[in-house]
Amino acid sequence: MSAPRTARARVRAELTREIADAARRQLAESGAAGLSLRAVARELGMASSAVYRYFANRDELLTALIASAYDGIGAAAEAADAAVARGDHLGRWRAVGEAVRDWAQARPHEYALVYGSPVPGYAAPDSTVGPASRVVLALGANFADAARGGRLAPLAVPVSEPSGPLAAELAALLAGVPGGAEGVGAAAPDVVRRCLAAWTQLFGTVSFELFGQYAMVGHREEYVRHTLELTGVLLGLRAE
């Protein structure tokens, strides 16, 4: 992503972005399955075949949109987390949850693109795993901070700890989160499983709301807020 040196390279980068933008607009209207390279070309007033100079095929265009969606949702989560006092772990969780939820509500098709059914015959390339983990890493930092400060409440009911290779594997994941595993010690597998559970609950809730599974609940927004709070508390997060 260095600065384009020739005029040609500059206009190429610009056009690439314009195509992606038009595709995103069209995605918002018709969804992933309705995304048409020809329609994108029409909107930009160019021949459909010319688009193939910039994206080799539809999947490559989808990949660009997927990466940008992961980045957008990850940035929203990180910003929300950063805006809350470091020690208010429940507040940080709530903030990240609301941010993810609001982002999804504002861009349902982009959200569905990354957290809905995988596009058939399409495998996300490795370049998307980095952006894809930003949200869970933000959640993980919160849990790790709480554990480090001794402020992660013990699970109030007897639950078997993860054991054996699974425990080792979970503990190893902590090395990837900002702040790392220092100061967490033997609690690492427990901290990571709580984080993954929270992460799963968050996206399960957001998806269910967005995809219409909560049709039986009338006060949906209030319900979502309430259930996220419940999850955070049950998993040991506390306010300052």
Next chain:
Amino acid sequence: MSAPRTARARVRAELTREIADAARRQLAESGAAGLSLRAVARELGMASSAVYRYFANRDELLTALIASAYDGIGAAAEAADAAVARGDHLGRWRAVGEAVRDWAQARPHEYALVYGSPVPGYAAPDSTVGPASRVVLALGANFADAARGGRLAPLAVPVSEPSGPLAAELAALLAGVPGGAEGVGAAAPDVVRRCLAAWTQLFGTVSFELFGQYAMVGHREEYVRHTLELTGVLLGLRAE
């Protein structure tokens, strides 16, 4: 669904089923977006236009597949629940969870059709809400049974109860579960919110596993089992 009286009606019902079966087969191979009416027609050796005598359009065919998927997953959940001792509430939860997970793993595309992104421009008709609620109703029966028997452990941490109209609405939902709200009393909103949280966590977990979000976890099946157990215990379910 009465018995067809004329020969024509009989062969019509049969062909309708055959078309749906062929579509399901094709769905398993190419996913929802790759489901082609023409390919279905080819497989059955008939003209593509003839299929339209049985399903007005692609969406109607999809609706049939969606309904049958909901029914299949609901039946699997109910059967799993019924096979466990009524008083073993944690065991019932575990059984339903595993059943849903196994069903999804065996038929990923059918699962994605109902719990993945909604097909764009397609709205599920009312005829699918019945089958769609079978799983959550099975879970609800378990929670309600536990509450009735005084065996739903109180949440071990202070969590604000749902209040106001949301609480009333949650309580009202209990009327729909097998066994009803009798004997649950004032705990109804709490029981329902726990059930919905469990339901969300279950499908969040199954979807994340199926859609590849757990790529960082190597011992995935063990992890899924562990996290479902954790959820059940945290939400107050106990073994006999």
Next chain:
DNA sequence: CGTTTTCGAGAGCAGTGCTCTCACAGTAGA
């Protein structure tokens, strides 16, 4: 300057959902 690379446009292929028309076969009423 000439050569090479890059790019846009157009035609074309194979496939899609869906509609329309037309001929035929099964059904029901006189």
Next chain:
DNA sequence: TCTACTGTGAGAGCACTGCTCTCGAAAACG
């Protein structure tokens, strides 16, 4: 039983899709 009706299958056709190929022009490079 004959007739009118209705359900059904086949075929042609429309507008659309992703994608490939070729060709001429323009920009970049030596």
